[in-house]
Amino acid sequence: MTQLHLFYVFAALVTFCSVMVxxxxxxxxxxxxxxxxxxLLAGIYAMMEAHFVAAIxxxxxxxxIVVLFVFVIMLLNLEQESHGKVRVSIPDIVMMxxxxxxxxIIAFLVARVPSMATVGEMTPEAxxxxxxxxxxxxxxxxxxxxxxxxxxxxxxxxxxxASIVIAKKDKAAKPGRRRTxxxxx
Amino acid sequence: xxxxxxxxxxDFYISAxxxxxxxxxxxxxxxxxxxxxxxxxxxxxxxxxVILIGALLAALLAPNSVETxxxxxxxxxxxxxxxxxxxxxxxxxIISILFKDTWLKAKFFRGEISSLYQMVISGMLVMVSSEDLxxxxxxxxxxxxxxxxxLGYTDPTRKSQExxxxxxxxxxxxxxxxxxxxxxxxxxxxxxxxSEIVELVPKMADHNWVQLGALFAMVGxxxxxxxxxxxxxxxxxxxxxxxxxxxxxxxxxxxxxILVAMRIFGGGLSSIYEVWMPALMFLAVISMIAGNVMALVxxxxxxxxxxxxIAHSGYMAVAICAIGNLxxxxxxxxxxxxxxxxxxxxxxxxxxxxxxxxxxxxxxxxDNLSGMASKHPKAxxxxxxxxxxxxxxxxxxGFISKFFVFNAALKANLVSxxxxxxxxxxxxxxxxLRVIVxxxxxxxxxxxxxxxxxxxxxxSLVVGVAVILVVLLGTVLPGPVMDHxxxxxxxxxxx
Numbered sequence: 001m002t003q004l005h006l007f008y009v010f011a012a013l014v015t016f017c018s019v020m021v022x023x024x025x026x027x028x029x030x031x032x033x034x035x036x037x038x039x040l041l042a043g044i045y046a047m048m049e050a051h052f053v054a055a056i057x058x059x060x061x062x063x064x065i066v067v068l069f070v071f072v073i074m075l076l077n078l079e080q081e082s083h084g085k086v087r088v089s090i091p092d093i094v095m096m097x098x099x100x101x102x103x104x105i106i107a108f109l110v111a112r113v114p115s116m117a118t119v120g121e122m123t124p125e126a127x128x129x130x131x132x133x134x135x136x137x138x139x140x141x142x143x144x145x146x147x148x149x150x151x152x153x154x155x156x157x158x159x160x161x162a163s164i165v166i167a168k169k170d171k172a173a174k175p176g177r178r179r180t181x182x183x184x185x
Numbered sequence: 186x187x188x189x190x191x192x193x194x195x196d197f198y199i200s201a202x203x204x205x206x207x208x209x210x211x212x213x214x215x216x217x218x219x220x221x222x223x224x225x226x227x228x229x230x231x232x233x234x235v236i237l238i239g240a241l242l243a244a245l246l247a248p249n250s251v252e253t254x255x256x257x258x259x260x261x262x263x264x265x266x267x268x269x270x271x272x273x274x275x276x277x278x279i280i281s282i283l284f285k286d287t288w289l290k291a292k293f294f295r296g297e298i299s300s301l302y303q304m305v306i307s308g309m310l311v312m313v314s315s316e317d318l319x320x321x322x323x324x325x326x327x328x329x330x331x332x333x334x335x336l337g338y339t340d341p342t343r344k345s346q347e348x349x350x351x352x353x354x355x356x357x358x359x360x361x362x363x364x365x366x367x368x369x370x371x372x373x374x375x376x377x378x379x380s381e382i383v384e385l386v387p388k389m390a391d392h393n394w395v396q397l398g399a400l401f402a403m404v405g406x407x408x409x410x411x412x413x414x415x416x417x418x419x420x421x422x423x424x425x426x427x428x429x430x431x432x433x434x435x436x437x438x439x440x441x442x443i444l445v446a447m448r449i450f451g452g453g454l455s456s457i458y459e460v461w462m463p464a465l466m467f468l469a470v471i472s473m474i475a476g477n478v479m480a481l482v483x484x485x486x487x488x489x490x491x492x493x494x495i496a497h498s499g500y501m502a503v504a505i506c507a508i509g510n511l512x513x514x515x516x517x518x519x520x521x522x523x524x525x526x527x528x529x530x531x532x533x534x535x536x537x538x539x540x541x542x543x544x545x546x547x548x549x550x551x552d553n554l555s556g557m558a559s560k561h562p563k564a565x566x567x568x569x570x571x572x573x574x575x576x577x578x579x580x581x582x583g584f585i586s587k588f589f590v591f592n593a594a595l596k597a598n599l600v601s602x603x604x605x606x607x608x609x610x611x612x613x614x615x616x617x618l619r620v621i622v623x624x625x626x627x628x629x630x631x632x633x634x635x636x637x638x639x640x641x642x643x644x645s646l647v648v649g650v651a652v653i654l655v656v657l658l659g660t661v662l663p664g665p666v667m668d669h670x671x672x673x674x675x676x677x678x679x680x
Contacts, residue, residue: 075373119372121375143189157304
């Protein structure tokens with residue numbers, strides 16, 4: 001039963017940190033809460049015996065991605081939001097109510113299942129017998145999911161090209177190769 | 186647990202050749218822009234067309250007689266896959282050719298953009314040729330992320346960025362919902378393969394996770410298909426995108442999502458249709474009403490076509506409902522026929538818009554079209570044919586395809602949907618015919634940036650063929666084409 005209690009603690013903290021990420025005025029505070037958020041999520045993963053995912057969550061998200069966030073905040077030189085109170089109108093409240101209600105309904109439906117037992121071949125015992133989490137993830141990635149794994153490399157390439165295309169300034173092109181069209185600027 | 190390394194056979198390489206060719210083409214296009222000599226606009230265009238045609242040939246020649254699953258269901262071959270791949274590649278080739286004669290050609294035929302374009306198409310091909318939820322997800326991301334960039338790249342200072350951001354934010358939201366749905370399906374069944382899910386689902390039909398997973402997957406796909414009430418991004422994104430990319434979003438994305446929906450809802454989750462069908466019926470009704478009503482007040486043609494595409498998504502959703510309720514191959518064939526017809530009409534009309542646009546005016550309004558018939562009678566005639574076809578008037582393909590879809594819906598006892606669909610179609614007559622009225626029966630309006638399109642052989646050819654096909658598919662061809670589509674659909678239809 002302690003595991004369940006631990007889960008509630010983690011879940012409550014995750015919710016709190018997520019709210020703080022959105023709610024705080026200072027971008028750096030948001031980023032720090034994001035780190036906490038991702039760490040706590042890693043804790044939940046670890047409790048689900050997904051140790052590999054938990055480790056990757058800490059390494060990649062809490063380690064690398066949030067550092068990038070902080071870099072961006074630093075480069076953009078963001079300051080604390082200065083404008084006054086956030087106004088909440090009646091339609092906003094109605095929308096929040098509907099969203100909250102649907103969330104509760106979904107949570108209720110998710111929780112109300114005949115059995116919470118793991119189905120399929122990937123049970124914790126089977127994974128432990130096969131050689132542990134990391135081994136199984138690696139094996140599945142290179143056997144069963146070889147095709148999507150290879151496609152994911154194309155996906156990452158695409159994401160890189162896409163972000164460069166969006167971020168690039170046209171003026172940066174060499175004078176001889178500049179092929180811009182004058183839009184109505 | 187035993188892991189066996191997949192046997193990657195020659196057969197797999199042959200059937201996956203379209204995707205592989207496109208990936209290779211994408212990488213070579215990227216390298217192309219590094220070198221001055223081969224990085225010119227013409228060279229990029231040439232390579233892109235050669236790659237796309239090569240992929241099309243590979244898709245046409247791929248062995249398709251038996252539905253075969255390679256790499257544990259991650260890559261499927263068969264008639265439906267072939268239909269999807271060939272349709273997507275033909276659309277991609279035509280849009281690429283149409284770009285050649287627009288003011289955007291110098292911006293579009295650059296190495297990096299060409300690379301993005303080919304990767305987007307390869308993602309679409311991956312999506313229509315898979316029965317594994319993970320591969321479906323990767324394919325969806327491939328096609329969407331590329332589209333976000335293609336939508337916003339033209340000009341960082343203008344509206345295109347706003348539309349791109351909207352599409353990006355709502356698209357990521359939709360992806361998250363889809364992922365959540367897939368996750369619930371996996372948690373309930375323990376497998377990601379649709380062919381295994383279909384056997385497991387009937388045993389656990391009252392399992393909440395299966396039902397919620399189906400609904401979340403529907404919401405995610407509905408976002409991408411621009412079904413109301415998940416359509417809010419569509420008008421802005423359609424308006425902001427370069428018109429060729431709008432055409433891609435209106436045609437290819439719909440083909441892709443409908444084929445995936447056929448596999449997921451018609452195949453994997455068909456046994457719990459009484460769970461997802463009411464929800465889909467609701468989406469279809471809202472789409473048909475909201476799309477058609479909102480289109481009434483639009484002045485920009487691209488916005489109008491965006492709302493009309495929402496309504497058309499609604500008609501396609503009606504056919505998916507019929508698949509759930511009726512089963513058999515006829516609803517599948519009906520929705521495939523609808524897709525073909527809609528793609529031809531859309532490409533024709535967006536082709537004309539692309540031809541009319543220039544760097545001063547990339548958003549044609551009704552004022553621009555006023556009295557245009559005296560200057561460009563042929564183009565106006567073609568646009569009029571397309572508008573009639575969109576509205577579903579005989580003897581065009583629009584009528585016959587709506588007839589098939591409503592016929593399937595009636596057979597499936599979805600009378601209310603058909604009634605609403607017909608009411609929606611009659612509302613749509615107003616805004617489609619208004620375009621014709623403005624072109625043929627009103628005086629030119631003085632506008633700030635007049636349109637001065639140059640004659641273009643490419644556009645005349647594409648639009649001419651589209652007009653002929655629209656009429657032929659509405660009069661002579663429905664019989665044979667429908668027979669072919671029915672034999673195609675036999676592959677995935679479960680009775």
